[in-house]
Amino acid sequence: MGIKILVAIDLSPASARVIQVSERIGNAMSAELRVLHVAEADPSFVGYDAGPDVVRDQVAKEFRDEHRGVQAHADTLRQAGLEANALLVQGPIVETILAEAKKMQADLLIVGSHGFGALYDLVIGSSSRGILKDTEIPVLVVPVKKE
Numbered sequence: 194m195g196i197k198i199l200v201a202i203d204l205s206p207a208s209a210r211v212i213q214v215s216e217r218i219g220n221a222m223s224a225e226l227r228v229l230h231v232a233e234a235d236p237s238f239v240g241y242d243a244g245p246d247v248v249r250d251q252v253a254k255e256f257r258d259e260h261r262g263v264q265a266h267a268d269t270l271r272q273a274g275l276e277a278n279a280l281l282v283q284g285p286i287v288e289t290i291l292a293e294a295k296k297m298q299a300d301l302l303i304v305g306s307h308g309f310g311a312l313y314d315l316v317i318g319s320s321s322r323g324i325l326k327d328t329e330i331p332v333l334v335v336p337v338k339k340e
Contacts, residue, residue, distance in 0.1 A: 195223035196300035201290045201324075203305065204230055204262045207337035211305040212266050214335045218303065219275045226270055226277040227297055230263045231289045232256060256281070287323035294330055302332045 200215045202208040212228070219226050232255075263279040270277035282289050294302055306321045321334050 195225070197297055198222075198224045198226045198301045198303060199290070199294045199297060199299040200226055200228045200266075200303045201305075201320075202228060202230055202263070202266060204259060207305050208262075208266060210337045211303060211335045212269055214333070215303050216270055216273050216275065218301075218333065219270065219277075220273065224275070224301075226267075226275055227280055227293070227299075228263055228267045228270065228277060229280045229282065229290065229293055230259055231286045232259050232281060232283045233286065256283075286320050287327065290320070290324055291328055294328065299330055302328065302330050304332060304334055305337045306334045 198215065198219060200211060202211050215226060215228075218224065260279075260281045263281050267277045267279035280293065282293065284292075290302070290304075293299075302324060304321050304324060321332075325332055325334075
């Protein structure tokens with residue numbers, strides 16, 4: 194098998210573009226791909242003491258929906274003949290992506306960038322920028338424009 198690629202997606206409509214690029218890179222390099230979505234931990238959900246059952250049920254439903262979404266993107270890559278699997282993890286986005294990349298011994302990270310601009314990055318922060326700052330693994334940033 195070729196290289197190992199971690200593909201981090203946010204399950205927005207832009208994820209399809211990131212998967213499309215990942216498919217081309219994966220095919221060109223005979224790569225093994227892992228599609229990762231990081232669900233931010235909901236502090237009120239951790240420990241199941243969030244209050245009414247309806248709140249916990251809603252959070253659990255969202256988590257199941259996210260899991261199905263990640264699986265669907267991995268299925269797209271498998272249908273293209275690639276070795277791909279899906280992973281959904283809760284945690285802080287940048288730290289979790291980097292931890293999973295290290296765990297799988299990834300040779301390349303592929304992430305999307307919405308390109309909101311410098312002011313957005315300054316005020317809100319950027320997952321792509323955080324990843325680039327804190328990793329030694331090569332990163333391919335796929336530009337995806339808001340539609």
